[in-house]
Amino acid sequence: MGTATALHAVLLAPHRFSRLVRTTPPTAWERRAAQAGQYRLMAELAAADPGQLVTAIRNGPVPAALEGTAYAGDPDAPPALLPHVLAGAAVSDLPAPEVLAALRVPTL
Secondary structure: OHHHHHHHHHHHOHHHOOOEOOOOOOOOHHHHHHHHHHHHHHHHHHHHOHHHHHHHHHHOOOOHHHOOOOOOOOOOOOOOOHHHHHHHHHOOOOOOHHHHHOOOOOEO
């Protein structure tokens, strides 16, 4: 969720950024609804049994952008916060493409 957070932050305070590095951008816009459904299911599982969610993530597919890395899939949030983080992800999206296109911060 770091790339999305960085994009929202640079739009709010562009003067605080000299450059951006985006590694694994999230699903967005027209594809976001399907991903939001997955986040809602994950939030429910995290609320019922955080350990089972962590196991499912560890045993799930590795994102293509992270293949060949030390990606473990472990959530960074404490187990008690996971349902809330995932529910928040389900109702969020990236800013509109034309808003992002107007950014003048060098981006890799």
